[in-house]
């Protein structure tokens with residue numbers, strides 16, 4: 011019971027614009043045009059900047075200890091934000107037999123992706139964690155705060171949860187637990203969270 015308390019005030023945003031995009035896009039490896047209405051806005055935005063959402067993170071992102079971080083307006087940011095909608099998008103492509111080879115390859119090395127943001131509704135500076143280990147406490151190097159978070163590649167499973175913690179500047183940034191996001195979660199959700207400086211992926 012103790013971890014079934016969802017963060018009070020946590021709001022799940024199911025983006026209504028996820029499958030609305032103006033342009034028809036074709037992934038590099040795939041000659042079949044994907045119907046524009048299937049392409050989430052974040053993926054359309056990244057692709058319009060020339061970012062391959064199934065490729066490596068663009069060079070302008072900064073590597074930290076177990077994560078990448080990027081500022082809004084950079085290629086790295088567009089890539090990170092797109093990762094968040096990739097899992098759901100791939101499902102749509104797969105049902106139509108349009109999943110590119112690069113997506114299948116990426117899946118083989120990716121379990122869960124955690125994206126954290128300094129702003130509300132998955133805006134602001136972005137941090138990107140690929141396959142964060144269970145029972146490890148993940149913090150940004152800088153004295154930053156996170157106010158929203160999203161998962162991709164897969165959602166949180168029923169037996170998984172993410173502990174949200176915070177701590178003081180220049181101190182233990184994980185010292186206080188203030189809430190959890192409990193699986194199972196829905197794909198494509200951006201979670202609004204109270205100011206957070208540390209997260210830990212755990213299993214029941």
Ligand SMILES: *[C@@H]1O[C@H](CO)[C@@H](O)[C@H](O)[C@H]1NC(C)=O
Pocket residue numbers: 051052055091
């Ligand atoms: C996509 O780009 C437009 C125009 O810059 C912006 O308003 C919108 O917020 C972006 N969408 C996402 C999901 O970042």
